[in-house]
Amino acid sequence: MxxxxxxxxxxxxxxxxxxxxxxxxxxxxxxxxxxxxxxxxxxxxxxxxxxxxxxxxxxxxxxxAPKGAVLVQDIPLLVETGQGPSFHLVLVVDAPEDLRLQRMIEHRKMSADDARSRIAAQASREDRLAAADVVLDNAGTKDELRDAVDLLWRHRLAPYAENLAKRRIAARPGGPVLTAANPGWAQQAARIAARLLAVAPREVLAVDHIGSTAVPGLDAKDVLDLQLTVRDLAAADRLEPLLAEAGFPRWPGTGPDNPKPGQPDPAAWDKRVHGSADPDRAVNLHVRAAGSPGWRYALCFRDWLRDDAAARADYLTEKRKAARRHGVDKSTAAYAADKEGWFTGYAAPRMEEWATHTGWQPPSYAAP
Structure with missing residues (x-):
């Protein structure tokens, strides 16, 4: 230019x-x-x-660009300009600062002071890594970096591109496997939430990290659950093709939530469920109307578990029992269904007692 x-x-x-x-x-x-x-x-x-x-x-x-092409944009100031949510993935090529300084002096013939001022004018290394879905280590040789790129292409980028073209959720074979709580789940969820908020700012009221991975210290399947809030399910249906383009096609054949005690109307629990096309980051995206019982339950359950250590321990015990029963399954569907009795018979009344005692209330959204 x-x-x-x-x-x-x-x-x-x-x-x-x-x-x-x-x-x-x-x-x-x-x-x-x-x-x-x-x-x-x-x-x-x-x-x-x-x-x-x-x-x-x-x-x-x-x-x-041709249909189905993989577009790569090299943006040195991506973090500073806030463009991360515009892309399916953000990849950061990283090296320690002392090595970066050495390379700028040797290869770009900069003075040490000029190199330091260039680095100081850009986002910190910590902020760049926080924005990254993929980090490539560039502290080694060019051949090592090239091999890492080839591996990334074969195992993530090319399959992701194919899934996007076919509006297909990445395969998740196998039964439930619980992993130790990962402090990085919150940051990963925040990056994805920012992308989802950017899909249609006038339609998407909020995106919240829910489920077990949203509760610090709680072991869980390595699948992020996010709740996307809309005003009604007509908005959810309008969003369907936009969410697919953003990397979150709709799960085929998904229906309403299971009714919880005191909410006998199945239609009141209706939602739309989408999943991630990214083969390296499993996501369940629950699209619900603000104020609906399923929307409220998801937020209240998360906050109850965050606040109540005994509730977390009880839920972990139930999760482990269900995981043992369904560890050899070919999917996690039966594992999820197996826990419904615990949610309705055990968790729901205790959660409501907690909400009453603490004065918990769900968020509200002003009219646009």
Whole structure:
């Protein structure tokens, strides 16, 4: 976007003078970098020129790509510009800061001070890793990195692309396997929630992490449960193709929730269920109407378990019993059904007592 003769280069020269031009009329990038890095005001001016042009060009290239193509965008400032939720996956190529400094000095011929100012002007390593669905270790050789990319392509990216093209949920063979609580589940759920919120901001009221993986310290299947809140199920149906495009096709043949005590009307428990097309991150996405009994139950149950250690212990005992009974199953369907009696007969009354005692109330949403 800043090649000789382009409007982008003309605007850069207008903002920073002809001193940023090289002898051949092209952009002198080291000279420009020395002017803007370490100077937030000048950097903001440059970004205001370049970023809109780059995004416009990227959108045009994406629109012209063949159907089913895998599009990879290399965005150095993805975290700083908040673009992560726009992509199915965010991949970060990572190396320790001392090694990055060494490479910038050796390969880009930067001074140590210039290299440090360049790093200081960007998101921290911690923030980049927090935004990443995939982290590739770039502390080794180029061949090692290339092998890691090949492995990622074969086992995740290519199958994911095929699932997206076919509107297919990634296969999950085998029965229930409980794993130790993973502190990373919350961060993974937050990244996915941000993508879902971006699908249709006027239709999606909220996305909440629910289920066992939302309860710190509770062992669970390595499957994230998320609840997407809409005003009614007509909105859920309008969202169906958009969610599929975002990587969450609808589960075929899914019906209403099982009614809980005091809610005999099955229709009141109706929902839509979607799953993840990503073969490396299993997700159950429950789309429910705000105020419906199933929506309330999911949020109250999560908060009860978070607050009550005895309830967590009781639920873990039940989960382990059901997992033992269904460990050789070919799916987790029977495992889930086996726990329904515990939810309705044991958990529901105790959860409601807790809600009354603590004054728990579900969230409310203002009219748009």
């Amino acid at each position: 800043v090649e000789p003769g382009t409007p982008g280069l003309a605007r850069v020269v207008e903002a920073f003078s002809a001193s940023v031009l090289a002898a051949d009329g092209g952009l002198d990038r080291p000279r420009l970098g020395a002017l803007v890095f370490g100077n937030p005001e000048r950097l903001a001016v440059l970004n205001g020129i370049i970023h809109p042009l780059v995004r416009e060009r990227a959108a045009a290239l994406a629109a012209a």
